[in-house]
Amino acid sequence: MLETDGVRKAFPGVTALDGVSFSLGTGEVHALVGENGAGKSTLIKVLTGVYRADAGQVRYRGEPVSFASPLDAQRAGIATIYQEVNLVPQMSVARNLFLGREPRGRFGLIDFAAMRERAGEVLRGYGIGSDVRRPLGSLGLGAQQMVALARAIEAHAQVVVMDEPTSSLQPREVDRLFRAIGDLRGQGRSVVYVSHRLEELYRICDRVTVLRDGRLVHTGPLAGLDRLRLISLMLGRDLDAVRSEGLTRFAERARSHAAPLLRATNLSRRHVLDEVSLAVRPGEIVGLGGLLGSGRSETAKAIAGALPLDSGGVSVAGEAVPPGSVGSAIRAGINLLPEDRKAEGIVATLSVRENIALAALPRLSRAGIVSEGDVDRVVDRFMRRLRIKAAGPGQPVGELSGGNQQKVLLARWLAMNPRVLLLDEPTRGIDVGAKAEVQVLIDELAEEGLAVLLISSDLEELVEGSQRVVVLRDGAVVGELSGADVTEEKIMAAIAGTTDD
Amino acid sequence: MTETIDRALDRVRVVSWLQRYGVYAAVVVLFAFNAVFTPHFLAADNFRTQLVQVAPIVIVALGMALVIGTEGIDLSVGSVMALAASMVALYLGYGALPAIAMALLAGALVGAAGGVLVAVVGVQPIVATLALLVGVRGLANVFLPQLREFTNPTLVAIGSDSVAGVPIVVLVAVVLVAAVAFLVRRTTFGRQLVAVGGNRTASRLSGLPVRRILLTVYVLAGVLAAVAGVLATSRLQASDPTSLGLFMELSAITAVVVGGTPLTGGRVRVLGTVMGALLMQLLQATLIKHNLPQSWTQMAQAVIILAAVYAARERR
Numbered sequence: 001m002l003e004t005d006g007v008r009k010a011f012p013g014v015t016a017l018d019g020v021s022f023s024l025g026t027g028e029v030h031a032l033v034g035e036n037g038a039g040k041s042t043l044i045k046v047l048t049g050v051y052r053a054d055a056g057q058v059r060y061r062g063e064p065v066s067f068a069s070p071l072d073a074q075r076a077g078i079a080t081i082y083q084e085v086n087l088v089p090q091m092s093v094a095r096n097l098f099l100g101r102e103p104r105g106r107f108g109l110i111d112f113a114a115m116r117e118r119a120g121e122v123l124r125g126y127g128i129g130s131d132v133r134r135p136l137g138s139l140g141l142g143a144q145q146m147v148a149l150a151r152a153i154e155a156h157a158q159v160v161v162m163d164e165p166t167s168s169l170q171p172r173e174v175d176r177l178f179r180a181i182g183d184l185r186g187q188g189r190s191v192v193y194v195s196h197r198l199e200e201l202y203r204i205c206d207r208v209t210v211l212r213d214g215r216l217v218h219t220g221p222l223a224g225l226d227r228l229r230l231i232s233l234m235l236g237r238d239l240d241a242v243r244s245e246g247l248t249r250f251a252e253r254a255r256s257h258a259a260p261l262l263r264a265t266n267l268s269r270r271h272v273l274d275e276v277s278l279a280v281r282p283g284e285i286v287g288l289g290g291l292l293g294s295g296r297s298e299t300a301k302a303i304a305g306a307l308p309l310d311s312g313g314v315s316v317a318g319e320a321v322p323p324g325s326v327g328s329a330i331r332a333g334i335n336l337l338p339e340d341r342k343a344e345g346i347v348a349t350l351s352v353r354e355n356i357a358l359a360a361l362p363r364l365s366r367a368g369i370v371s372e373g374d375v376d377r378v379v380d381r382f383m384r385r386l387r388i389k390a391a392g393p394g395q396p397v398g399e400l401s402g403g404n405q406q407k408v409l410l411a412r413w414l415a416m417n418p419r420v421l422l423l424d425e426p427t428r429g430i431d432v433g434a435k436a437e438v439q440v441l442i443d444e445l446a447e448e449g450l451a452v453l454l455i456s457s458d459l460e461e462l463v464e465g466s467q468r469v470v471v472l473r474d475g476a477v478v479g480e481l482s483g484a485d486v487t488e489e490k491i492m493a494a495i496a497g498t499t500d501d
Numbered sequence: 502m503t504e505t506i507d508r509a510l511d512r513v514r515v516v517s518w519l520q521r522y523g524v525y526a527a528v529v530v531l532f533a534f535n536a537v538f539t540p541h542f543l544a545a546d547n548f549r550t551q552l553v554q555v556a557p558i559v560i561v562a563l564g565m566a567l568v569i570g571t572e573g574i575d576l577s578v579g580s581v582m583a584l585a586a587s588m589v590a591l592y593l594g595y596g597a598l599p600a601i602a603m604a605l606l607a608g609a610l611v612g613a614a615g616g617v618l619v620a621v622v623g624v625q626p627i628v629a630t631l632a633l634l635v636g637v638r639g640l641a642n643v644f645l646p647q648l649r650e651f652t653n654p655t656l657v658a659i660g661s662d663s664v665a666g667v668p669i670v671v672l673v674a675v676v677l678v679a680a681v682a683f684l685v686r687r688t689t690f691g692r693q694l695v696a697v698g699g700n701r702t703a704s705r706l707s708g709l710p711v712r713r714i715l716l717t718v719y720v721l722a723g724v725l726a727a728v729a730g731v732l733a734t735s736r737l738q739a740s741d742p743t744s745l746g747l748f749m750e751l752s753a754i755t756a757v758v759v760g761g762t763p764l765t766g767g768r769v770r771v772l773g774t775v776m777g778a779l780l781m782q783l784l785q786a787t788l789i790k791h792n793l794p795q796s797w798t799q800m801a802q803a804v805i806i807l808a809a810v811y812a813a814r815e816r817r
Contacts, residue, residue, distance in 0.1 A: 306706055330708035344706055347699035349767030358696055359707040365689040412707065 001026045001190045002047060002159050007056035009042055011399065016042040018214040024159065027188040029181060031201045031222060034211035035234055035431040040194055043211065044161050048080045049073035079152035080161040087148060089137025094119035096136045097151050126150050127176050142169045153180060160184060161192040164429050166200060170291055178204050196431050198227055212236050234432055258282050261451040262420045267302045267312035274476040280420065280451035285442065287466030288455045289491045295475035296455045297339050300422040304336035305329035316420060330359065333419030337409055337426055341402065345409045348398030352390050353379045355397045355408050360415040382411035387437065403434025410441065421445060424455045439465065459488045471495055519812045524760050524776040531783045539790050549668055553736065555782040556674040557729035559775055561749055562756035563681045564722030566774045569757050571698040571718050572766025573626035577615055577633035578726035578753055581608050582746030584637050585730030587645035590740035597655035605727045611637055612723020613716065620715035634750065641742035650739040660735030670732045677725065682771040694718060698766030755781060759809040780805065
């Protein structure tokens with residue numbers, strides 16, 4: 001259906017793809033995996049007309065093609081659903097669904113009534129019952145992703161490329177997505193599926209292609225390929241090492257009994273948070289569980305001073321933090337790693353160096369003048385410590401892979417000597433290798449006496465990472481688990497509201 | 502196959518070189534052309550005239566570059582020049598220095614008004630400063646309804662004297678360019694300004710004083726426009742709030758864009774902006790010296806603006 005032959009793509013300083021020959025069969029669900037920077041995103045962008053290959057050929061239905069733009073590829077029947085939804089958040093759900101192929105009425109004008117009706121029908125099929133006239137941006141990320149998927153499928157795409165489609169979906173939504181993928185397969189349409197979640201790959205994919213450092217290292221049927229073998233192919237490490245080190249990298253740690261370093265009391269905001277209280281001791285990682293929209297991110301933002309509160313307060317080491325100001329929270333040592341890396345974290349136009357130094361600039365300056373030597377030292381230290389892979393400190397951060405961008409953001413906060421770290425989905429959308437590195441790092445930081453609040457949709461990560469888990473539902477705390485009670489089952493029970501206390 | 506790769510890489514390299522140095526190359530080429538084909542071009546007098554003419558544009562464009570770096574725009578600069586002119590005329594009775602001080606203060610106030618609208622109220626920069634463009638021009642005319650000539654020796658000297666052969670107007674521009682370049686490259690404020698332009702939410706979550714930065718940027722743009730207004734007024738030896746600074750915002754934006762600062766913010770190119778202003782000035786002078794009509798200049802400028810925007814497109 002769609003194949004590449006010896007495709008090469010280079011950017012200044014890096015070869016992102018080096019002679020990759022990839023082939024997608026008709027009615028096949030093909031997993032594309034690899035570490036950050038392995039070249040998955042670049043390959044997808046070459047397939048879908050975002051980039052043009054420097055050398056090599058792309059063939060679609062046996063014909064050599066050269067798409068001038070994503071639109072070109074879309075018209076030919078290749079649709080893409082990116083990691084970060086890229087539709088138009090200000091426009092209504094219905095308009096997004098039909099963007100570019102709106103139903104026309106008389107005089108060629110858009111028939112809004114028909115569009116809304118049709119949109120409502122289509123989306124109910126995907127379990128989205130909300131008003132289609134609402135702006136897309138007002139929906140949760142998961143729902144937005146489903147709209148993007150519905151859009152691709154409705155546009156009669158022959159090839160659907162999905163880049164981390166489940167990273168913001170609930171289990172229920174994942175099931176629905178997989179049903180949709182199954183339907184696509186049944187109709188002889190093909191799917192390229194990129195994900196770091198191995199269980200998903202085994203559930204849904206027929207074949208797998210592994211990329212590493214821009215080269216193809218393996219391609220073949222997924223059934224019969226051992227999970228550890230797959231990981232070792234991705235990491236380029238041998239099997240025994242992977243086996244002995246396990247899949248997540250959190251170490252066991254004794255419970256801390258020190259007085260809480262971070263204390264949040266009765267955080268409330270109408271319709272968002274309802275009397276949320278929690279405490280984190282130094283050296284402790286406290287998980288914040290709950291479904292999307294349960295108030296996890298909002299709790300973190302409120303603690304970081306980025307969400308105005310109606311009532312409630314935050315204190316660090318017993319001292320109250322002035323509310324409603326990110327600046328005072330940071331001065332108190334509270335640092336937030338936001339959920340949406342691209343929109344709220346990195347400054348894509350600036351270099352790795354400037355991004356790391358961003359928050360710490362006032363400390364790295366004398367009389368308002370930046371001390372370049374100090375900046376270089378800090379940047380160098382954290383680029384080494386976090387093993388940030390970049391052509392150099394001067395490389396624009398937008399060119400790095402997701403995992404390395406996340407490390408840059410961590411470095412930004414570590415440069416501040418934080419006391420409290422609020423990590424909102426720190427390993428979302430980053431590959432196995434970088435994920436493990438980030439997990440080790442979180443552990444080390446807690447070891448050094450930081451208080452860490454960890455938000456994760458990945459239950460395994462939450463369970464293995466945290467000593468205690470606070471569970472939220474509808475903006476309120478519905479349970480707190482500690483010690484042996486921290487298990488996936490108990491967390492899910494708390495979320496579902498079936499605990500007996 | 503290697504050949505195609507080399508060619509592709511070459512193309513990337515050429516485009517990125519053009520982005521970075523295109524405006525410098527264009528200035529050099531135009532300069533060389535004039536040196537060969539334009540009589541009396543290399544005369545000191547000619548240089549002096551050209552530089553004196555371009556100085557106010559450069560100064561205004563510096564402020565514009567800062568504002569554009571924050572993903573904003575300031576359309577009020579031309580009207581601020583006019584307001585500065587009327588302030589000079591109104592307060593010249595107290596002496597040249599108080600008059601200049603009042604002019605700069607007026608510029609700062611207009612900048613602060615724009616800054617508050619943008620940073621605190623949340624009005625879009627183009628709308629906020631468009632309102633100021635109209636309103637401040639009116640205000641300038643209320644203070645001084647018609648052109649008023651003056652003979653204050655200090656002010657006249659600022660407009661027409663030279664130090665070591667370099668006109669004072671040009672010296673002021675040079676000093677301000679150096680100061681703004683230093684501000685952008687070396688100070689905390691400059692770095693933060695660029696970060697705010699690159700990603701405002703991320704900057705806010707990183708604890709940057711986003712409102713204060715935006716406010717300060719608009720105040721700086723206002724003060725720089727007022728400086729340009731004072732210099733232009735002292736060169737004219739008359740305050741002319743009706744026509745001084747008309748269309749200046751467009752010249753300044755042109756200089757900034759041609760100089761390679763993207764309108765999407767997150768980057769400020771100070772020397773590029775200076776070169777952008779010089780390029781436009783040189784182009785105009787060249788066509789005039791070769792007896793081509795003004796309309797040709799305008800069309801040539803349009804071509805250059807398009808070329809600059811083309812070169813500044815996102816790299817693929």
